[in-house]
Amino acid sequence: MKLDQKDIQILSLLQKNARLSNKEIAAELEIAASTCHERLKRLTRDGFFKSFNANLNLNKLEFNIEVMISIQLNKHEREVINSFIKNVRKINGVIKLYHMAGKTDFMLHVAVCNSNELRSLILDELTKFNYIGHIESSMIYFHDDINQLLIKPQ
Known part of the structure; x- marks a missing residue:
């Protein structure tokens, strides 16, 4: 699958903040929410996301x-x-x-x-x-x- 600039922007936004909603991503990229949703489904289906994780604050958890x-x-x-x-x-x-x-x-x-x-x-x-x-x-x-x-x- 070939990635275009919008796909790359979606990946970049989610890499920085995986909690962004479809609506927030669509607004940032100035595309329709339905278009963004379809792109996300395709990127997920084609294996561009290994996982979605929480990056924990280890100091808060007393791992000093x-x-x-x-x-x-x-x-x-x-x-x-x-x-x-x-x-x-x-x-x-x-x-x-x-x-x-x-x-x-x-x-x-x-x-x-x-x-x-x-x-x-x-x-x-x-x-x-x-x-x-x-x-x-x-x-x-x-x-x-x-x-x-x-x-x-x-």
Whole structure:
């Protein structure tokens, strides 16, 4: 499916605020609400939206520390990688999981309440995996979701 400028504008608006109503999007784009609704249905049907999520304020929820944890495996077999992914999804505090190319095999974005929770996550959870060769953590001071649409009209 080819995207035109209006489709791209819809995607961009929803990427910045997924709570916008059809009516609000249509007004912003200066198109009829029915036209906007049909475009949204088509974009959804054609798989342009992976999901609609709430971006939570972690500090309000008392998750005061965010960390990126880099992990190097000492085995790179598909079975090991699949097992790691499956088991990391069960660890409380892991927000995002990235499978990487290069020196680091995985990056985990983690949120915890305090340094004791972080220590426990690393020492009690991650060290259970006997195929992890190296773990390194880096505290996040600040992050921002830029939410810029990275596609051009076709």
